[in-house]
Amino acid sequence: MQKIQDHRAWLLVLPVVISVAFSAIIPLITVVNYSVQDILGPGQRVWVANEWFINTMRDKDLHSAFLRNLLFSLEVLLLEIPLGIAVALALPASGWKASLCLVLIALPLLIPWNVVGTIWQIFGRADIGLGGYFINNILGISYNYTLEARDAWITVVIMDVWHWTPLVALLCYAGLRAIPDAFYQAARIDGAKAWSIFWYIQLPKLRGVLLIAVLLRFMDSFMIYTEPFVLTGGGPGTATTFLSIYLTNIAIGQFDLGNGAAFSLIYFLFIQIFCFLFYTVILRAGRN
Amino acid sequence: MAEVLLRGLAHSYKPNPGKPADYAVRPLEMTWEDGGAYALLGPSGCGKTTLLNIISGLIKPTQGNVLFDGKDVTELPTEKRNIAQVFQFPVIYDTMTVFDNLAFPLRNRDVQPADVGRRVQEIAELLELTADLKRRASGLSADIKQKISLGRGLVRSDVAAILFDEPLTVIDPHLKLVLRSKLKQIHRQFNLTLIYVTHDQTEALTFADQVVVMFEGGVVQVGTPQQLFETPAHTFVGYFIGSPGMNLLSARLLAGRVCIGDIPLPIDPGSLHLVPGDELVVGIRPEFVRYSAVATPDALPVQIVRVEDLGNYQIVTAKVGEQLVKAKIDEDAQIKTGEAWLHFPAERLGLYLNGKALSSAQPVVI
């Protein structure tokens, strides 16, 4: 679509810029300030310039946590996006059934994240939890998320998929409903089968919402904190110690604000770069 | 090629329609002749799109039948009716090239690739899309996209009728004429039945051989553009068609003559069964009103209140009693405001009761 060139459009965007800048720039400046100092105590600061940054980049534990996050985000995206699209396609388009489904599907999203972790904590235990009991005793597979790294990892992934697929599904559902009937009518007149309708009409028209869904889920999964923290605390060992858990341990646990600030900025930067890459790739794919 | 017959057809969104106002499309009988170019004309909400969708199969009528060439298709879905439809906004497959868009209906019907290629080239040439065939459909302008939509309908050899739902809505004004001529060309070449819904009388009158005028769910007149202009069967047709529309003046029966106010008109009400209390309406098109600066027998005394110069002609607004009359007068005539006389030729006057023309035949069936 051809856009009109008009710099007065800035007026429409101004409220957004002001509100976000207010919340973002000022704190960001503070963080940058911290990151170049060593804060030993209240009022005791030492200028260390980029020492924290170098330190952080060399940190081996940081590298493992980073890779862990990448793997996690990748797995979670590969599960949640197709599943979300499939569910959105299967949801009824109107009527009381649609209302019921929309309400139900929203439930996981509305639970406070610490409660999500708590539910799965109990749910996954072999002695008192439905899931843990079922897997161990009925399916006969040995499963213990507190002891086995593999089990903890799988549980965190499944918990995330359970929690966040509805977001993808809701976005795709709204996107599907936004397709005018005329497209389906024309496709029927053209004799198109269900697969063609999906591939040539629905999926292209979902490109916008899918971009949002992918970026949102990538960002949020890369920054994930509460749910795994409540569920496993980062364990067993470092099996589920994600970047944000690692960061919080450093900044708060060790009360190393300077180090923590430097780390945060690098973390922030990584996410920005990745999202920028995703964004550009998907946009280009859309244009070609 | 198909003759479309609508039998006892009506459609209502209410479960138990009683009065005419409950219907979106009031009960009607209609035949659309094979190979005819029809326009369905009317204002927003008059039911024309509903009627179009009933014909195409997107809506199932609550009453009556739709027959294509004698075969009852009322229960058949759209894809089984051999029709094509062009919508208000371009409906194309964004991810495909223009070629693939046009080829799509054929490929879905398992046509051989060689035949597909040939047919697509044919239609692309006809629609002047050959240069764009390799381009991706999404970045093109609205008029090209609408041509692609049309092309997908033409590319199938089994297409019986093409239905258009206000297809020029999103087209730039200067391209509308080009597309309209293209449609006429296609009509002549393929001899398909074309049904074109619009609220724009210019589009309807230039495109169609027969115009179906709809108003509030009912078909009020079917006729050639000339018939609609000269002998409107309904006050709405008189008002809607023409620019400016027909003058509609309240009249009454007085001492056996039809009068506006106290002034008798040259209409013979003899054969019509009129009653003094009837609320009559007299219609005359501004084009036929004749001006005279001096009194003549049969002319009505009026007060000219406004004269507008519109280039080749003038629009004169005059007061007859309390009512206003417009006349379209030649640009050369010197007209001043004030006292004057207007002559209404008897053969151009229409008499209407409750909207319907009294002296002409029933308006609906061809």
Add this chain to the structure above:
Amino acid sequence: MKNKFRFSWGGVVIVVYFFLLMLPIYWLLTMSFKTNDEILGKLSLWPHNPTLANYREIFTNKAWYSGYINSIIYTVLNTIIAVTIALPAAYAFSRYMFMGDNHLFFWLLTNRMAPAAVFLLPFFQLYQSVGLFDTHLGVALAHLLFNVPLAVWILEGFISGVPKELDETAAIDGYSFSRFFFWIFLPLIRGGIGVTAFFCFMFSWVELLMARTLTTVNAKPISATMTRTVSASGIDWGLLAAAGVLTIVPGVLVIYFVRNYIAKGFALGRV
């Protein structure tokens, strides 16, 4: 037309998915009606000795229910503000080219990536100095950090789905811009508005760190009150579960309210 009992893959997907979805929810529900002993004692598929004690505690203890009310207030405030300022911005991004537009769009997105933990202390200091500390408005404004970019993003996508030709046609037909925007345009993107409103509500509602840091008494949210369930004697699972269940209720109301907007989607109007 369609045989109601015809087998459809869609039906299978829906049934299986919703069953798996509801299992943990069912678990949460049953936990809220159990005592802690029962929860930790053995596996029980339903409450064997159902108790309302958890709920009673929440409804009678002011600390709890005021938490709910506070959360509702700032979440609704935040949603309204976010959607209201995001709409014109999204329209601008969709329809116009202006200096720095692509960079600005991406910059907005980056704000959502900021890990909240990082900004806590600066936020704390900033809000105290401008007197927004411990106010509903304060939390509502703080949450704009991540909700406004999201709102602009989603809305821009939906607005771009409406053909630009429609704007021009309306202008030709003589509509003033505000009449066009409110009466014609907004209904066309109501799917986007519905889903945006829901997500803004949801993300603000579940946000813990900022809401807790920026409030003490007057605007203390429910998420902070829930930490009360963790004490020296361990976690009060039943109470936590009951609180969790009640936390779902406002969100359910919101999505019920916007369901028609999401489901109706694009309606070009009938002529």
